[in-house]
Amino acid sequence: xxxxxxxxxxxxxxxxxxxxxxxxxxxxxxxxxxxxxxxxxxxxxxxxxxxxxxxxxxxxxxxxxxxxxxxxxxxxxxxxxxxxxxxxxxxxxxxxxxxxxxxxxxxxxxxxxxxxxxxxxxxxxxxxxxxxxxxxxxxxxxxxxxxxxxxxxxxxxxxxxxxxxxxxxxxxxxxxxxxxxxxxxxxxxxxxxxxxxxxxxxxxxxxxxxxxxxxxxxxxxxxxxxxxxxxxxxxxxxxxxxxxxxxxxxxxxxxxxxxxxxxxxxxxxxxxxxxxxxxxxxxxxxxxxxxxxxxxxxxxxxxxxx
Amino acid sequence: xxxxxxxxxxxxxxxxxxxxxxxxxxxxxxxxxxxxxxxxxxxxxxxxxxxxxxxxxxxxxxxxxxxxxxxxxxxxxxxxxxxxxxxxxxxxxxxxxxxxxxxxxxxxxxxxxxxxxxxxxxxxxxxxxxxxxxxxxxxxxxxxxxxxxxxxxxxxxxxxxxxxxxxxxxxxxxxxxxxxxxxxxxxxxxxxxxxxxxxxxxxxxxxxxxxxxxxxxxxxxxxxxxxxxxxxxxxxxxxxxxxxxxxxxxxxxxxxxxxxxxxxxxxxxxxxxxxxxxxxxxxxxxxxxxxxxxxxxxxxxxxxxxxxxxxxxxxxxxxxxxxxxxxxxxxxxxxxxxxxxxxxxxxxxxx
Numbered sequence: 001x002x003x004x005x006x007x008x009x010x011x012x013x014x015x016x017x018x019x020x021x022x023x024x025x026x027x028x029x030x031x032x033x034x035x036x037x038x039x040x041x042x043x044x045x046x047x048x049x050x051x052x053x054x055x056x057x058x059x060x061x062x063x064x065x066x067x068x069x070x071x072x073x074x075x076x077x078x079x080x081x082x083x084x085x086x087x088x089x090x091x092x093x094x095x096x097x098x099x100x101x102x103x104x105x106x107x108x109x110x111x112x113x114x115x116x117x118x119x120x121x122x123x124x125x126x127x128x129x130x131x132x133x134x135x136x137x138x139x140x141x142x143x144x145x146x147x148x149x150x151x152x153x154x155x156x157x158x159x160x161x162x163x164x165x166x167x168x169x170x171x172x173x174x175x176x177x178x179x180x181x182x183x184x185x186x187x188x189x190x191x192x193x194x195x196x197x198x199x200x201x202x203x204x205x206x207x208x209x210x211x212x213x214x215x216x217x218x219x220x221x222x223x224x225x226x227x228x229x230x231x232x233x234x235x236x237x238x239x240x241x242x243x244x245x246x247x248x249x250x251x252x253x254x255x256x257x258x259x260x261x262x263x264x265x266x267x268x269x270x271x272x273x274x275x276x277x278x279x280x281x282x283x284x285x286x287x288x289x290x291x292x293x294x295x296x297x298x299x300x301x302x303x304x305x306x
Numbered sequence: 307x308x309x310x311x312x313x314x315x316x317x318x319x320x321x322x323x324x325x326x327x328x329x330x331x332x333x334x335x336x337x338x339x340x341x342x343x344x345x346x347x348x349x350x351x352x353x354x355x356x357x358x359x360x361x362x363x364x365x366x367x368x369x370x371x372x373x374x375x376x377x378x379x380x381x382x383x384x385x386x387x388x389x390x391x392x393x394x395x396x397x398x399x400x401x402x403x404x405x406x407x408x409x410x411x412x413x414x415x416x417x418x419x420x421x422x423x424x425x426x427x428x429x430x431x432x433x434x435x436x437x438x439x440x441x442x443x444x445x446x447x448x449x450x451x452x453x454x455x456x457x458x459x460x461x462x463x464x465x466x467x468x469x470x471x472x473x474x475x476x477x478x479x480x481x482x483x484x485x486x487x488x489x490x491x492x493x494x495x496x497x498x499x500x501x502x503x504x505x506x507x508x509x510x511x512x513x514x515x516x517x518x519x520x521x522x523x524x525x526x527x528x529x530x531x532x533x534x535x536x537x538x539x540x541x542x543x544x545x546x547x548x549x550x551x552x553x554x555x556x557x558x559x560x561x562x563x564x565x566x567x568x569x570x571x572x573x574x575x576x577x578x579x580x581x582x583x584x585x586x587x588x589x590x591x592x593x594x595x596x597x598x599x600x601x602x603x604x605x606x607x608x609x610x611x612x613x614x615x616x617x618x619x620x621x622x623x624x625x626x627x628x629x630x631x632x633x634x635x636x637x638x639x640x641x642x643x644x645x646x647x648x649x650x651x652x653x654x655x656x657x
Contacts, residue, residue: 036452040636076640080640080643080644083310084310084643084644084647085310085647085650085651086643086644086646086647087643089391089452090594090639090643091640091643093393093590093639094591094636094639094640094643095636095640097587097590097591097632097635097636097639098632098633098635098636098637098639098640099636100632100636101629101631101632101633101634101635101636102632102633102636104627104629104632105627105629105630105632105633108627108629219460220456220457220460223453223456223457224457226453227450227453227457230450230453264468264471264472266464266465266467266468266471266472267464267468269464269467270460270461270464270465273457273458273460273461274457274461276453276457277443277449277453277454277457277458277461280443280449280450280453280454281443281447281449284447284448284449284450285447285448287448290448
């Protein structure tokens with residue numbers, strides 16, 4: 001039982017990384033932009049967050065650095081895609097390749113560095129409840145912030161005027177343009193905000209989740225986060241639940257190894273990736289279902305006056 | 307304010323000029339980067355653009371690295387022209403290498419030379435199989451091929467790891483995670499003494515011709531491109547989009563698998579965890595910089611190979627991390643995409 005509680009705790013932690021990144025990508029996609037650069041962006045942000053935390057000793061400063069790095073890279077992507085009308089897929093791919101290369105290059109001197117000792121977080125009283133305490137109430141504040149973020153995003157997208165405008169830009173940029181909204185500026189803002197969230201997720205990985213820096217340490221989490229938006233049919237709450245589920249799959253491998261299941265570790269390491277494929281297949285099987293939920297202008301460029 | 311104005315016709319001139327301008331931009335950024343890092347930019351440029359071509363031997367090494375890039379990128383050109391986004395060539399390359407190694411390991415001292423075509427075939431089939439999974443899931447279940455093919459890269463690498471850490475590990479190999487070195491009959495025949503060039507290069511050049519003929523001189527290749535450029539027109543003409551999907555993925559998967567086979571039974575000579583070297587990803591850039599044209603890809607593959615060799619030299623001569631190659635690769639693709647805007651648009655000054 002004790003180990004189940006720890007598995008749940010680990011799953012929530014792993015899911016938080018995926019959820020933050022995926023919520024960021026959801027904002028992009030709601031505005032009609034697919035950012036395949038999430039992986040590279042998270043890598044650069046992870047490095048930025050790690051480096052700043054090493055130099056300042058403050059994880060919060062690290063998070064901020066990750067967000068800034070993510071927002072900057074996303075802005076470059078956004079300008080290319082939105083103003084120069086480059087292909088979204090190819091540009092995102094370029095960002096992923098560049099991010100992997102750049103972070104590996106710039107991060108060489110940080111490979112051996114260590115972070116200051118981590119503070120143990122626990123909510124008083126609640127964390128002392130047997131089983132439930134270790135499972136739910138001994139997390140880094142980011143885990144709870146992520147839940148708040150999800151709620152805030154639901155409120156923003158469906159209960160505010162700005163959210164409505166954002167969605168209209170993703171559904172029908174022509175209509176939004178005709179109503180006088182600056183479609184391209186709104187899209188850029190969405191891309192930058194999404195990039196900042198991906199950056200936050202990246203910084204969380206390198207400073208809290210696995211506090212170290214190695215090349216390619218994001219290990220596909222950016223891509224899994226991209227798959228999650230489809231899985232969640234572009235609903236924030238489902239993104240969060242899906243992320244926890246994926247976190248569970250990722251953590252299950254360590255759990256199974258721990259209890260001595262006799263499967264080669266490589267097959268266990270495949271699980272998150274295979275799970276992503278399976279989930280994509282299950283969700284995409286019904287094209288109407290996807291078409292109804294998907295922002296209608298996703299991936300399509302928009303240039304006013306053409 | 308500077309504005310973009312749609313050209314009545316896409317500019318042919320910029321189609322050629324854009325990769326060159328992108329290269330120039332990358333070089334300028336590179337020079338700045340070297341200067342910022344306190345290295346002599348002239349030395350930096352020398353290492354990347356002169357050392358890899360300064361002698362016959364250097365050229366042969368350049369071609370050794372360019373060969374897998376060229377082969378993979380040719381397959382990807384067919385794929386991307388069909389508007390199918392296979393970005394998992396790295397995984398198909400790994401599976402090709404694994405299957406080729408499986409055949410190569412069966413070779414003994416008295417095996418005949420038939421083993422060479424068998425190894426290559428195994429590589430092609432392995433790559434096709436891996437890409438075929440993506441095709442099947444896209445065709446049958448409408449699953450996004452970008453994400454599926456990419457996820458399968460991670461899975462493929464784990465398959466490789468399982469084999470070299472487990473059943474295929476060389477019992478005499480001091481517990482290193484690698485297979486035994488292939489028998490010499492199962493190694494790709496070299497073209498000449500004193501160089502690592504092997505039959506991969508002529509095969510790649512044949513591939514250039516084959517890809518050109520397929521794309522520009524066959525009905526099937528034409529259908530493939532119409533489907534990519536104008537799906538509605540292709541439907542109207544009765545071209546099957548499902549068939550196009552399968553052709554695109556199997557071609558690119560087979561090509562990547564072939565490259566994997568040539569590499570594992572060529573310069574590497576055994577299966578190790580270092581087989582996945584990022585060629586599958588770099589080949590995406592090669593394909594784009596080469597304008598998805600077989601002849602263009604020859605030049606871009608050589609260019610990308612210079613980046614690789616330059617990166618290694620930058621490490622040994624200038625004390626820079628080898629990963630500088632990845633920085634330049636990414637920059638080149640970024641710059642190219644930005645410059646490509648000039649093909650369809652004209653920059654005008656408007657108040």
